[in-house]
Every structure is written in structure tokens, then in C-alpha cells.
Amino acid sequence: MLFNSVEFLLFLPSVFILYWFVFNNNLKLQNLLILGSSYVFYGWWDYRFLFLIILSTLVDYVIGISLQNQKIETKRKYLLWCSVAFNLSVLGFFKYYNFFITSWVDLFNSMGYEIQSVWTLNIVLPVGISFYTFQTMSYTIDIYRKRMEPTYDFISFASFVSFFPQLVAGPIERATNLVPQVLKRRVFQYEQAVNGIRLIVWGMFKKVVIADSLSPIVEEVFSNYSDLPGISLWLGAIFFSFQIYCDFSGYSDIAIGTSKLFGFELSTNFKFPYFSRNIGEFWRRWHISLSNWFRDYLYIPLGGSKEGTLKSMRNIFIIFLLSGLWHGAKWTFVAWGLFHAVLFIPSFVFRTNRKYKYSDLAENRILPTFKEGVQMFFTFLLVMVGWIFFRSETIVDSFHFIHRMFTEFTLPDIFWRVWIQQIVFLVLIEWIIRNRERLDFRFTSKRALILELIVLGFFIAFISIYWGRVNTTFIYFQF
Numbered sequence: 001m002l003f004n005s006v007e008f009l010l011f012l013p014s015v016f017i018l019y020w021f022v023f024n025n026n027l028k029l030q031n032l033l034i035l036g037s038s039y040v041f042y043g044w045w046d047y048r049f050l051f052l053i054i055l056s057t058l059v060d061y062v063i064g065i066s067l068q069n070q071k072i073e074t075k076r077k078y079l080l081w082c083s084v085a086f087n088l089s090v091l092g093f094f095k096y097y098n099f100f101i102t103s104w105v106d107l108f109n110s111m112g113y114e115i116q117s118v119w120t121l122n123i124v125l126p127v128g129i130s131f132y133t134f135q136t137m138s139y140t141i142d143i144y145r146k147r148m149e150p151t152y153d154f155i156s157f158a159s160f161v162s163f164f165p166q167l168v169a170g171p172i173e174r175a176t177n178l179v180p181q182v183l184k185r186r187v188f189q190y191e192q193a194v195n196g197i198r199l200i201v202w203g204m205f206k207k208v209v210i211a212d213s214l215s216p217i218v219e220e221v222f223s224n225y226s227d228l229p230g231i232s233l234w235l236g237a238i239f240f241s242f243q244i245y246c247d248f249s250g251y252s253d254i255a256i257g258t259s260k261l262f263g264f265e266l267s268t269n270f271k272f273p274y275f276s277r278n279i280g281e282f283w284r285r286w287h288i289s290l291s292n293w294f295r296d297y298l299y300i301p302l303g304g305s306k307e308g309t310l311k312s313m314r315n316i317f318i319i320f321l322l323s324g325l326w327h328g329a330k331w332t333f334v335a336w337g338l339f340h341a342v343l344f345i346p347s348f349v350f351r352t353n354r355k356y357k358y359s360d361l362a363e364n365r366i367l368p369t370f371k372e373g374v375q376m377f378f379t380f381l382l383v384m385v386g387w388i389f390f391r392s393e394t395i396v397d398s399f400h401f402i403h404r405m406f407t408e409f410t411l412p413d414i415f416w417r418v419w420i421q422q423i424v425f426l427v428l429i430e431w432i433i434r435n436r437e438r439l440d441f442r443f444t445s446k447r448a449l450i451l452e453l454i455v456l457g458f459f460i461a462f463i464s465i466y467w468g469r470v471n472t473t474f475i476y477f478q479f
Helices: 006-022 027-069 073-110 129-144 154-162 175-183 190-223 230-261 279-285 288-299 309-327 331-349 370-391 395-407 417-432 446-466
Strands: none
Touching: 006 027, 006 230, 027 073, 027 129, 027 154, 073 129, 129 154, 129 175, 129 288, 154 175, 190 230, 190 417, 190 446, 230 370, 230 395, 230 417, 279 288, 279 331, 279 370, 288 309, 309 331, 331 370, 331 395, 370 395
């Protein structure tokens, strides 16, 4: 089920009414409703793949309890590796089997060994499998590390694994954050719900009005880049940068806002990444839940930055390589990950990757300084070039696209002004709220309340106008 669908507009209020007006005095029934609703939400796409979520839930539920009861360290490690191996095997089969088979065939063919038969399968990628697989693995890893205790309440654990607002595209929630919220009684809070509605409307605006409007233009540019002038390719790359940001951060906003309606607080996933002043800051602002997952469960266990510069650089390359592969079984994603690794290394070596804080950007000023403006411009430029690898069909297409950007400077044939205005509007709004990534604030006066209602009405009106013009799924559903 898509957030930007009529079905969801009927589904959400129905669950909300049952949750707060029918089952509000019974935590177990509330969690059972969350679980059932989550399975309906996911099964709406393809009910056959519900068995994967249920199987993963059962495996990690049993292993989590076994880890708690087992005192012998070698057996605890064995249990942990069983969980990791199971989850990665499921993920690897559905997402990477055909990729690795065809890659090996291409390699042997390039060496002169012709392979007649290819053992590929007609595999359908389950939507959101990368997200809920990482989420369940964090549960068993944290129990193994004794950072939390397992839950014996299967319904509550299953609700954590399949929680529908963030099930298919994140944020990737840690068990240490979400499981305790599932286990305790929730009380309806008016301000939390209002903040949730703000985020849902803002997320829908970014998705429906901006991302979906840019989608056909981006498709046209990347499909026909060899026939378009360089300035059109520049605009196409810029448009995709904002399409993927509005699409993905829009989903996260809707997910976080929807969770607030049910009394849950999810992790922040974006903090205005295009206001970053270097690549290190970008990766602390973009897809934060994934970056933190790789840091805590892979980078630090590999040694982090405590074993010398060379090993640290090796670890960084591993993280970015796997981050690229996590996004999809294509060499373009690998190239995108390695591109960011190359960009990140200088920031790491010169210790500038953590130089900037969110709060010190144009602190106590309306506009950024000249230095901050230049830093943000060049950081965005580098990130945009990386998105070309991410969006292109092949690595060769990526290089040809970039080459034409810098060699063909004739004027474009397409009138771009409307879409540029949308992007400028988005940047202005996000600059104003750059220190309020969750839009959490109280009304200070009736005038402020009226102004907010007018703004929300404006956003809702535009969402209604653009609704259904371009019916696209969220980009990150494919991951």
C-alpha cells in the first residue's frame, strides 16, 4: 500500500479510530491491531511475501530469547551468527542472486570462456526487504551485546518488526528505541498528533507536488541524454537530486508523522542534507538511520578509526561499498558508493568530517556567510554528480552523461521555469525550518494558529491539485 494512494487515505483513519476509540484501554489489543494492520498494509502489495516477514520474526524471536538464556559465550556467538546468516541469506537470495550470477558470467565471457547456460531465476524482490532485515538483525545483535533484553511477548515483537509506517522504506529503527515503546502503554497526546499531521502534510507535499512532478522530466533526460544539450543534463541532474530527496525524505516525514498519531516516536532520518558544508556533514544528515546502522554494527566492529589511518580508510571503503550494494544489485550503485568513499576520505584524513554541527549553520543569522554558501554549493555539486551514477542504467551511461554536461552548452529545448520555482520554494521553506526538522513546536498565539492553518491549507490544496497526475511509487521501495 502506498502512502500517496486513496487506499491509504481510507486505511489510516480507520486504524486510528479503532486504535484510540475502541482498543485504547487494552495495550495487547492495540499491539494486535498494529500487527494486523501492518500485515494488511504490506500484503496489499503482494500477500505471498508476508511469509518472509513472519519467518524472519519467528527466527529472531526464538534466537533473541535463546541468547538471553544461554551463558556459554561460544554458543551465544553461534546463535548470533545463525540469526545474521539467516537474514543475510534471505536478503542475498532475493536481492543479489541474479546479480552475482550474471556478473560472474560476464567476467568469464570477458576472459574468453563462453558460458552457454545462465542459472538465473525469475525472482521478485520483496518490497522493503533491506529495511526490515537490518531492523531485525539489530535486535539480536543488541541482545548479544547485552544492550537490551529480549521480549517474550511475541505480538509486541512482531509489531516492532512489521510496524507499518516505516516497514518498507524506513527509518531503520533500532530495537532499543522502538521495542520499549511497543511494550508500554501509549496515551493520546494532542500536541504529538498535531506535529504528526504537520509532518504527514509536509511529506505528502514533497512527494506528490515536487518529487512526482520532477519524475517524468528526470526520466526524459536520463533516457535521452545523448540527444539533449548540456544545460538540459545539468538541470536533469539537479532535478533528480531534489526528486530523490523529496521522495525519500517525504516518505520518512509521513512515516514519522503517522507514528506520532499512534503515540510512537521514530528516529530522525534526514536533517536538511543539501545544506551540508562538506561530505562528512552530508552523511550525518542523509539517511541517518542507515549511516548509523553501518557505523555501529559494521564500522566500529571492524576497528573504526582506532587502528591507524590505513585501516580506517579500508573500513570507510568497505562501509561505502556495502552501502552502495545495499541500495541495489547494480554496478552503478557500487560506483556511487565508491564515489562517496573517495569524497569522504579527505574529510576523514584532515579531520573535518565532524567539524560542523547542525545548529551552527548561519547561527543567529538570516542568511549564510559567503564561506558557508560556497561550501554548500560545492558539496551539493559533488553529491549531484554522485546521483548521476545512482540514477543511470550503466556506469558507461554515467560517464557519457557527465561528459556531455561539460561539453554541450547549447540552450535547452524544454521550458524549465515551473520546476525550478518548486525547488526554490522547497529550499526557502527548508532554510526557514532548518533547526526544526520535525516541525515540533507549540502555538504561541491565536494569530500563529491561524497562520499555520492557512499554510497547511495551502499545502493540502496543492497536494489535491497534483494528486494522481503522476502516480509513482516511492523510489526507495525498490531497495
